[in-house]
Amino acid sequence: MMNGKQVLVTGGTGGLGLGVTPLVLAQGAALVTIPYVKAQEVERLKGILSPADRARVRFVEANLADETAVEQLVNGMERVDALIHLVGGFSMGKTHEYAYEQWKRDFDLNLNTAFLACKHSLRRMLEQNYGRIVTVGSRGAVQPGGQLAAYCASKAGVVALTQAIADETKGTNITANVVLPSIIDTPANRAAMGSENAGRWVKPESLGQVICFLASEAAKDLRGAAVPVYGSS
Ligand SMILES: NC(=O)c1ccc[n+]([C@@H]2O[C@H](COP(=O)([O-])OP(=O)(O)OC[C@H]3O[C@@H](n4cnc5c(N)ncnc54)[C@H](OP(=O)(O)O)[C@@H]3O)[C@@H](O)[C@H]2O)c1
Known part of the structure; x- marks a missing residue:
């Protein structure tokens, strides 16, 4: 449970966010802060929340690849009890044809946003001596596949970042763990793959249950886990 907690859910309006955000609210979070880029995705999420739940969500326009924006976002929160970092994205291509600009965009989206969100949340968590960090890697981070070098390498970086934080925070009431989903049943995946x-x-929602447990007070002794959540795929 997350009773009374102040939670930062990055990517909270995305396909996975549609399952995770309502669950964080159902588990009793006092306030959920969600940065966004696209306003239409904010409306999509609002559409599935009750008025009472909507009142406990604060949407802030912020590009998570911009350090100043992340710093302001985190400083705007009263406390940062948990960071659930869902921001990330997928792209494919053979390595010998892959544009370096795209490679750098993939690292910005997957790894650099994770670094910035963790860095600034951690700063607040260390002051509070309380915090839960949950990041999202991918099955590809531990089982890399062809045509996915940038995605797999940047997600492997998210795993390494999370485990390094878990090591740095030993002896505190701060934990960091990463989930490794395979394919998630999102509207975008249904549109792309049928x-x-x-x-x-x-x-x-099912991945959200795992994430919410890792983000809860009860998970205080879980540190640096990379949790596979593959369903039946
Ligand atoms: N879908 C899958 O099958 C799958 C499988 C394994 C792992 N994952 C991982 O799971 C996570 C969620 O995936 P998803 O399917 O929910 O992706 P998604 O639908 O594309 O959602 C991504 C979210 O990240 C936000 N975002 C992207 N760039 C941002 C930026 N620079 N600043 C602030 N927010 C930004 C988006 O906000 P805006 O829309 O406002 O830009 C959106 O809310 C990702 O880390 C993904 O890599 C997904």
């Missing part, structure tokens, strides 16, 4: 195999994919 729904035939969707029954085998992990539901955002």
Whole structure:
């Protein structure tokens, strides 16, 4: 449970966020702060929240790849009890054809946003001597596949970052763990791949249960875990 907690959910309006954000609210979070880039995704999330839940969400326009924006976002929170960092994205291509600009964009989106969100949240958590950090890697971080070098390498970086933080925070009431999803049953994946195999994919709500446990007070002795959440795929 997250009773009374102030939680930063980056990517909280995305496909996975549609499952995670309502769950964080259902688990009793006092206030959920969600940075966003696209206003239409804010409206999509608002559409599935009750008025009472909407009142406990604060949306802040912020680009998480910009350190000043992340610093302001975190400083705007009264406390940062938990960071649930969902921001990330996928792209494919053979390595010998892959544009360096795209490689750098992938690292910005997956690894650099994670670094900035963790860095500034951790600063606040160390002051409070309380915090839970949950990041999102991918199965590809530990089982890299062809045409996915940038995605897999940047997600492997997220795992390493999270485990380094877990090591740095030993002896405190701050933990850091990472989940490794395979394919998530999101609207974007259904649109891209059809729904035939969707029954085998992990539901955002189900992955959300794992994330919320790692973000809860109860998970105080779990540090540096990379948790596979593959469903039946
Ligand atoms: N979908 C899958 O099958 C799958 C599998 C394994 C791992 N994952 C990982 O799970 C996480 C969530 O995936 P998803 O499917 O929910 O992705 P998504 O639908 O594309 O959502 C990504 C979210 O990140 C936000 N975001 C992106 N760039 C941002 C930036 N620079 N600043 C602030 N916010 C930014 C987006 O906000 P805006 O829309 O406002 O830009 C959106 O809310 C990602 O880390 C992804 O790599 C996904």
